[in-house]
Amino acid sequence: MIMSPRSLWSQHILPFTLLVALLAAGTLAGDYLLHRLDLVWVGRYLGIPGTLLIIASLVYSLRKRKVIATGNPKSLLRLHEVASWLGTLLVLIHAGIHFNALLPWLATVAMGINVISGMVGKLLLGRSRQHVQEQREQYQLRGLSRPEVEQAVFWDAVTLNTMTQWRKVHIPIFSVFAILSLGHIFSIFLFWGWL
Ligand code: HEM
Numbered sequence: 001m002i003m004s005p006r007s008l009w010s011q012h013i014l015p016f017t018l019l020v021a022l023l024a025a026g027t028l029a030g031d032y033l034l035h036r037l038d039l040v041w042v043g044r045y046l047g048i049p050g051t052l053l054i055i056a057s058l059v060y061s062l063r064k065r066k067v068i069a070t071g072n073p074k075s076l077l078r079l080h081e082v083a084s085w086l087g088t089l090l091v092l093i094h095a096g097i098h099f100n101a102l103l104p105w106l107a108t109v110a111m112g113i114n115v116i117s118g119m120v121g122k123l124l125l126g127r128s129r130q131h132v133q134e135q136r137e138q139y140q141l142r143g144l145s146r147p148e149v150e151q152a153v154f155w156d157a158v159t160l161n162t163m164t165q166w167r168k169v170h171i172p173i174f175s176v177f178a179i180l181s182l183g184h185i186f187s188i189f190l191f192w193g194w195l
Pocket residue numbers: 044045047048051091094095096098099100101102104105107108111181184185188
């Protein structure tokens with residue numbers, strides 16, 4: 001299937017850019033509103049629903065790895081995408097623009113890399129792989145030799161390769177995110193006397 005550049009833009013790059021921009025805009029707007037309405041304390045607690053949404057999104061991973069046997073994988077993937085994006089937004093608003101402690105900020109950076117690597121995987125990788133493959137086929141049809149074809153698609157192939165590595169980051173960085181977050185949550189719960 002040959003896709004036009006227009007569909008590449010509208011189906012993949014635009015949604016990716018919009019989702020990242022919306023995350024940034026939502027965080028800024030949320031933080032601004034909380035400060036404006038004198039509800040900064042609410043932000044402290046937004047970490048809880050945010051974390052719960054991210055935990056809920058993991059049902060998909062359990063289903064994928066056959067730890068649980070029920071649930072439609074396609075709907076669970078949708079849940080994974082929506083819940084992790086929304087949970088990230090809540091945690092970002094929760095983090096706000098306060099800088100007192102390093103640990104939760106490291107957790108936030110790991111979370112950001114995580115959600116972006118997930119979106120790269122979903123929205124950009126499949127299409128880009130297809131794009132490079134189509135280019136290879138076109139060059140072959142024009143009669144270029146194999147080394148010439150590889151030379152012609154070199155930079156696209158390098159970019160694609162980087163994106164594939166990026167996706168591999170998704171699971172290890174999730175572990176870093178989880179450990180750092182647990183450290184932060186544990187210390188806050190101790191401080192609040194909840195433990
Ligand atoms: C059960 C979930 C969570 C609770 C109850 C919680 C609670 C809190 C509280 C009370 C603060 C304020 C600390 C202060 O005033 O100095 C805080 C700050 C913060 N939290 Fe959380 N949090 C949770 C989850 C998370 C997660 C999952 C992340 C990141 C991935 C995160 C990132 C941050 C950041 C970046 C700050 C600002 C730290 C600073 O002031 O330098 N939180 N959290």
